[in-house]
Amino acid sequence: MIKDIETYLQNSQNAVSLIPTNKVAELAEAIMHAYHEGSTIYTMGNGGSGATASHVAGDYVKGASFGLEKRFRFICLNDNIPALMAISNDISYEAIFEEQLKNFARPGDLVIGLSGSGNSKNIVNALQWAKNQGIKTAALTGYKGGLCAQIADISIHIPMSDMEIVEDLHMMTFHAIKRYITNTLLGENPGMGAVYDQRIK
Template identity: 50%
Template sequence: MSYSKAYYSRMVKAILALDYAQVDFCTGLIEAAWKADKQIFTMGNGGSGSTASHFVCDWNKGVSYTREHRIRAICLNDNVPTLMAYANDVSYASIFEEPLKNFMRPGDLVIGISSSGNSPNVLNAIRWANENGGITLGLVGYDGGQLKPLAQNVLHVAVNDVQLVEDLHLSFGHVTMQRLSGMPAECYVEPGER
């Protein structure tokens, strides 16, 4: 078997092992925040940070474009000078919690993404959001780490492979975007049919 086929075979197994009811529940949390005009915050480190930013790009543009009622999503990773200021002057563990103190209001949705579930800066922000009226969602892999029991809601990709965890976390953003933009669930188009 080729290396790429082996990788994608493992990905298919990971996809089939997902709890689809939980995926739907978590996409529903984003939809509920949007309909209630609540702010949505995303955050993560490394690949999870780029996933957090990708979510916001897709949701702010892909769901909201041409609509009167728009999603209000912010990725806490995207203001690099602010991150660096907190990391330098306070601690790297505070880079997400401190901006939340400026912007989060009770009922807002805070999404922390951590493949290991053990990123201190994500844990601190989720803990603060829990204590201050936020609704929290953790996206985790492996055994879920500390984030799994800390977040009020969890999407767990129970795979011990960081790249597969990141692949499935990213796909959650795409599932959410298609659901919220009104795309039918059965919309597959064969190549050449467009």
């Protein structure tokens, strides 16, 4: 048991170097741009990637926005269960994210898809639709990157075939971006320092 745990942790540590930091910085800039423009950022994923997409939206709706007069506009497309079930049942599961984007997404927004394989059809369809509308897209993938990595304007590809570690690194990527963004906004709002200290205690 100890050996299995140590192996997993060691493999995770080794994999951190696979994160393309230049692309992470590019996504951070895109998120900041959307914030300053008052645009909406959409996240989406299936399974564990869906959990990460939801976690990220929560981080910005509350964590990165708390105490700021200007707030982040973040929506996770896999959080509206009735809409997901209706679209899946009446149209197809492959359309669950694309159909929601048709309701909400506008030029200037940012659409972020998470897919371990990069070939989840519902993520591929949503990214392609957004791209066709001239909306900026980003994808976080693993394995060989798949179609998502090819479609997205910003591709953060973790080239390894271990889903758990890929998911771990995707979460680390978003936490690194959030740390940069929070520090940047606190720098622009020095009076926020005390509020930040209080909210993490």
